[in-house]
Amino acid sequence: MSRVNEVRSHFLTFILVAMIFQSLVATNTAAAKPGDLSINAVISPAPGGTFTTFDIVSIVVEIENNVNDTSPERTINWAVCTGEKTYQACFGDSLFDGYKILAGMDGNQTQQVEIGSFTDWNQNRSYTLAVGFDDYDQNVTNDKITSQFTLTNAYVDLSIEVSNPFSDIPFLTTFENKYVINSNTDYDLEFPYTLESCGTCVFDATFGWKLYSSDGQFLVTESNYTETLASTSGIEKAFTGALPTFSHIAQGSFLMEFGLYNSSGNVDAIPSNNVHTVPIIIDDSLDIKALMMFPTQDPTSSSYYFGEDGVTLEIENDGYVSVYDFSVSLTIKTRGGTQLSVETCTVSDLHPTEVEECRFDINNLGDLTFEANVQQIFNGTVDQSSSNNKIIEETSVIAGIIDPVIIQSNPEGLYYTGDNITLRVEVSPFAATPMTYTWKHSSIFDLGSGSEITFLGSELGGMGLYRIAVYAYDAAGNMESTSIEISVINSTDISHEPYFSGTAITRAHAYSITSLDYPIINGKYNPGQNLSALRLLSFELFSDDPNKDIGLEFYEITFNLSNMFPANIPFDSIDIHQLNDINGTLWTDLSGEDEPERVDNYTMKITLKHPIHLLFVGELPTPEINISEIDFTQLANGGLKLNWTTSGDIENPYIGNLFIHKLTGGEFGLNFFTPVEENYNQFAWDTLLSDSRVAVLT
CATH class of the missing domain: 2.60.40.10 (Immunoglobulins)
Structure with a gap:
């Protein structure tokens, strides 16, 4: 490739990369x-x-x-x-x-x-x-x-729950929220944990504790053990584990770490939850304190009271060591320093922060000095603060009032001759104990001794009213007495079943005569609007000995209204009054203690303290009486024999007389009785009945 083409190629590549980069930036910026x-x-x-x-x-x-x-x-x-x-x-x-x-x-x-x-x-x-x-x-x-x-399909996780193993140790106290324990003392500790392990997992756990310096930098001592834990089949379960017995020889502040320190087989999957740390203090300080001293009967009193348990001393364990079977003493002296007596008290155990009471007798009167001392050496260990082991107090001792009161088994003071009578005497809490008591009746006859006596009513010599006295002697030689009256009584049955049941309580053998009757016919009792006189009740009590008063205390009668009155009478309308004379019609209301008590709709109850005549009043509906099948037979000499059938409320005792009237026809015909339900006219009826009665049936 020529240099020009190479440069052109690199340039195109640069342009392409630049465009891609620009495109990416533009895309992110837009999104x-x-x-x-x-x-x-x-x-x-x-x-x-x-x-x-x-x-x-x-x-x-x-x-x-x-x-x-x-x-x-x-x-x-x-x-x-x-x-x-x-x-x-x-x-x-x-x-x-x-x-x-x-x-x-x-x-x-x-x-x-x-x-x-x-x-x-x-x-x-x-x-x-x-x-x-x-x-x-x-x-x-x-x-x-x-x-x-x-x-993993072999998952194991043991998690130590947040807890303090010392929280379940009894009688420990805390300082700045740290449990305080004692050196050279064995502590059996437990801790909660959860475990989840697979069904095939084998888990060997090493549990233990480590004691570190308070800053956690230095390991002081440790202890552990290993055990094989059963599978939980993949389910997390809660357990309580036991740590090796904890004990340490030195005192001070420490950190105690506890939990799972190693695992083998299927190892623990989450080491971060295997241990927990708590601060502890090991301290053997001993401080038993005489906290305060006061009169037992009245802690606010400036004087103490002669007798048993007159002084209360509170002792507190203000240290960190439990103490057992130690002694506390109270020395009583004259103000001049002469020792009069020494009382001791033994405390069986006193744990840190606990307060115990010791009580001491006082057997001297007057101005005295009390000196209370708490033992200072316990199993060779000396109390670290001996200054608070003693209390000295100058005070005075007096004999408190006795103020005897008799409490009896029957608050009403009524007993039958065969009853066990129990009497108990209570005295003022300030009385100089121990107390002694003598009981008498009628001032001269001994009944016994002690704070409580029990005797038969017959032991008093028969029925009657008796005065019982108790003579209370205190430990200082003072005596006070008090007395009560009791009645030894007889119970007389005055029931008249099925109408009423009753009992008369008397102090002599007695018998009763009762009379239950209906009111005087046409008697003007004036019982009130819509009310009628219904029954009369009278009874008398007589002594078996005519020369002896029966000594009536009271009598109580319970009335069965459903047996005394017809069913058509509304029982809730019934009331009871006092009748002045059984043969008269004047009455007065019963009130106060004599007022009748309505137990339920069918029962009334009355309690009276003297014999009286009773008048029962209530609503009296008209009885439903029907007369039918009337016929007659003509007799010789113009006589007639009438026959009829009566039905309805014929048993009602409040049905009046049956009157038979006869109308004789005149020269121009007869005047007949018209049915009362048809065109009833009271005047016409009164005219027909005025002189036509020929017979009265009762």
């Missing part, structure tokens, strides 16, 4: 989107990670809008290929690919977006993931990304 969306990172599958081939692999990326304006809608493409490939090569040789249309993102926002997923079943190989926008924006350098990962 460029406004703004700047960047693909910051691949979130899933995690770059460099190994995952099971039997799960769906989700593709998640982090997208960021780097400008203030909302981004336009964008299309993002993805491709998955085998091996390690470039962005273009992966799209050209993809096993799986897809795209997602992204809606506009607010300015300066970051979000994680799932753009697709895939499954490559039962494989064991590496892959490349390529992700990029379909068209470029104003910054093309962050519009695409690639990452590598691995899928």
